[in-house]
Amino acid sequence: MNAPGQMREDTELRRSLRVWMTSGSVLFLLLVLAFPLYLFVDSTRRTQALADRESALTRSGRQLWGLNCASCHGTTGEGEDAPALNSQQFLEITSDEQMHRIIAAGITGAKMPAWWNEFGGPLTDEQITAIVAYVRSWEPSAPDRPDWRSAFEGGGG
Secondary structure, three states, X not given: OOOHHHHHHHHHHHHHHHHHHHHHHHHHHHHHHHHXXXXXXXXXXXXXXXXXXXXXXXXXXXXXXXXXXXXXXXXXXXXXXXXXXXXXXXXXXXXXXXXXHHHHHOOOOOOOOXXXXXXXXXXXHHHHHHHHHHHHOOHHHOOOOOOOOHHHHOOOO
């Protein structure tokens, strides 16, 4: 049999254990409920951060385009001595990755040089990504230009 002092200790231990288990369960429940709330708040912030990054890339790309690309492809990609890149046809058939590779490595046998600094050009990978973002920003209002390649086929870059 249990001594009277031991019984009191067992009762206090059970009560203490029950308080800790209840507190732990409540805390766990609060954490479980907090995660969906955080996910909702974070997804909104993440969406905004991605939009802000895209906007900054496009602004940077516009400047880089003016310095490096406009002399051949035109101020707004309309094509001068090189293909018109501001064309529905070009933008529909060319992925961002393809554009990035073309800018980075250039086009062999054409006037289009390699622009990536790893291939001897002046631009970093991030700068090329910015130019791609700027070119992609033309897509919503790009004109119908089935002849977008004509400058290239005529020997342009």
